Amino acid sequence: MIPIFRVWNGREMFYLDKIYGIELTFNKTGGWCLWYTWVYPNEIIGGIGYAPEMQLMLSSQINDKNNVEIYEDDIVIGKKFGKGIIKFKDGCFGIKTKYAFLSFPVCSDIEVIGNIYENPELIED
Numbered sequence: 001m002i003p004i005f006r007v008w009n010g011r012e013m014f015y016l017d018k019i020y021g022i023e024l025t026f027n028k029t030g031g032w033c034l035w036y037t038w039v040y041p042n043e044i045i046g047g048i049g050y051a052p053e054m055q056l057m058l059s060s061q062i063n064d065k066n067n068v069e070i071y072e073d074d075i076v077i078g079k080k081f082g083k084g085i086i087k088f089k090d091g092c093f094g095i096k097t098k099y100a101f102l103s104f105p106v107c108s109d110i111e112v113i114g115n116i117y118e119n120p121e122l123i124e125d
Contacts, residue, residue: 003058006071007034008117010053024056032056055117060086060093060104068112075122078110085116085123 007014057072074086084095093104
């Protein structure tokens with residue numbers, strides 16, 4: 001699988017799944033830089049660097065019941081667990097609920113209702 005990322009820059013979400021070239025580099029202090037290239041007619045534009053307010057999110061490459069791709073930090077709902085947040089922990093995806101961290105289920109009733117950056121009001125109970 002080719003990793004697919006999105007980045008929240010503090011104001012808007014950038015989806016990087018339609019990119020021709022992508023490189024993610026990490027430094028010794030845990031910082032990261034995502035380099036990409038967009039090709040437009042007669043023009044090449046590229047690069048997102050690291051800034052403290054930027055958040056990098058990995059795609060699970062699994063879609064919810066409405067065919068929406070599920071990423072880290074998405075807020076989801078499901079009949080078996082209620083509301084939760086998608087997290088990537090110890091090499092695998094899971095759902096962090098109010099009471100537990102659940103293995104990421106591949107089931108048809110999961111629905112993405114937002115993400116913690118653009119819709120923080122959805123995680124408040």
